[in-house]
Amino acid sequence: MIYVIFVKIMELDIFNIESQERFTEIALKVFKHQFKNNKVYRSFCDLLYKHPSDIAKIEDIPFLPIQFFKSRKVLSSLNQIDETFTSSGTTGNITSKHFVTNINVYKESYLKGFAHFYGNIEDYVVLALLPNYLERKGSSLVFMVNDLIKKTKNSESGFYLNNLDDLAQKLINLDKKNQKVLLIGVSFALLDLVEKQQFNLKSTIIMETGGMKGRRKELIREELHQILQNGFGVKEIHSEYGMTELLSQGYSNGNGIFETPPWMQILTRDTEDALTINSKEKNGGINVIDLANYNSCSFIATQDLGKLHQNGTFEIIGRFDNSDIRGCNLMVL
Numbered sequence: 001m002i003y004v005i006f007v008k009i010m011e012l013d014i015f016n017i018e019s020q021e022r023f024t025e026i027a028l029k030v031f032k033h034q035f036k037n038n039k040v041y042r043s044f045c046d047l048l049y050k051h052p053s054d055i056a057k058i059e060d061i062p063f064l065p066i067q068f069f070k071s072r073k074v075l076s077s078l079n080q081i082d083e084t085f086t087s088s089g090t091t092g093n094i095t096s097k098h099f100v101t102n103i104n105v106y107k108e109s110y111l112k113g114f115a116h117f118y119g120n121i122e123d124y125v126v127l128a129l130l131p132n133y134l135e136r137k138g139s140s141l142v143f144m145v146n147d148l149i150k151k152t153k154n155s156e157s158g159f160y161l162n163n164l165d166d167l168a169q170k171l172i173n174l175d176k177k178n179q180k181v182l183l184i185g186v187s188f189a190l191l192d193l194v195e196k197q198q199f200n201l202k203s204t205i206i207m208e209t210g211g212m213k214g215r216r217k218e219l220i221r222e223e224l225h226q227i228l229q230n231g232f233g234v235k236e237i238h239s240e241y242g243m244t245e246l247l248s249q250g251y252s253n254g255n256g257i258f259e260t261p262p263w264m265q266i267l268t269r270d271t272e273d274a275l276t277i278n279s280k281e282k283n284g285g286i287n288v289i290d291l292a293n294y295n296s297c298s299f300i301a302t303q304d305l306g307k308l309h310q311n312g313t314f315e316i317i318g319r320f321d322n323s324d325i326r327g328c329n330l331m332v333l
Helices: 001-010 022-039 037-046 104-118 140-152 164-178 187-196 221-232
Strands: 083-086 099-100 125-127 158-160 179-186 204-208 238-241 251-252 262-270 285-288 301-306 314-319
Touching: 001 022, 001 285, 022 187, 037 204, 099 104, 104 251, 125 140, 125 187, 125 301, 140 158, 140 251, 158 301, 164 179, 164 187, 164 204, 187 204, 187 221, 204 221, 262 301, 285 314
Parallel strands: 125 158, 125 179, 179 204, 204 238
Antiparallel strands: 083 099, 238 251, 262 285, 285 301, 301 314
């Protein structure tokens, strides 16, 4: 059965999409598959009176509010679960769970996604400063970064928890050798590092993965990136846009402008009417199409606020203040 599902994904050829027409064609096929096989998503579509016969373009597809991953088992497959990824959450909060029935699809997604934006992983040393993720189980980010570290085939690659002095020295030594380095870290830990040591790095990419996780005062992106640029001596701060509920990631190589791989797209929705898709260049709630989520749900309405540009790039400008996505409070399934 697992083989059959994997063959279906390969038949769709989601990792070799070369045009918007092909993306739309595959997205509509994935929608029909998930409408038929995902009980939670089917119930949501039924509440909206949406049927595959009503769907002619991707803007017509219903986007499942991301909160369902906290309260329901969002699955489009009967196969055995390979991995269960969980969100970090805060004390007392219910965490999201993403049940992954084919971990190879996730691996192919992040490996091809990295290659699409950054080239051959074996050209890099990957250093990971992700203390809050390492302190818990079930992190999809740690799973990905751990595999990227292995794929470098370089003994210098590795995780760092609290040993910032060792990390600082390694960054300096590797940069002297003109070794390409990817330092990926959570914002508060990167700030901790530049408070201990000032750098002037020439061959290192600094990539932040998110906010302060309750460890520090939240900063707007421009302020955070300016501090990190000054501290590491780099011109740009890269960013990763991913989450527990997705099997694909968007990347920014500076200025907070994200791009997605060809099998992932962003739309924005009206902030007051969650069922209305915005035109581009208008701020709204972020909707994600992630075709790698074939066995869960590929159409997700997140709680992020953003702006979509004409060329398909996007920015994250904040989050909804309330816990429920406005205009789409259909959580009583």
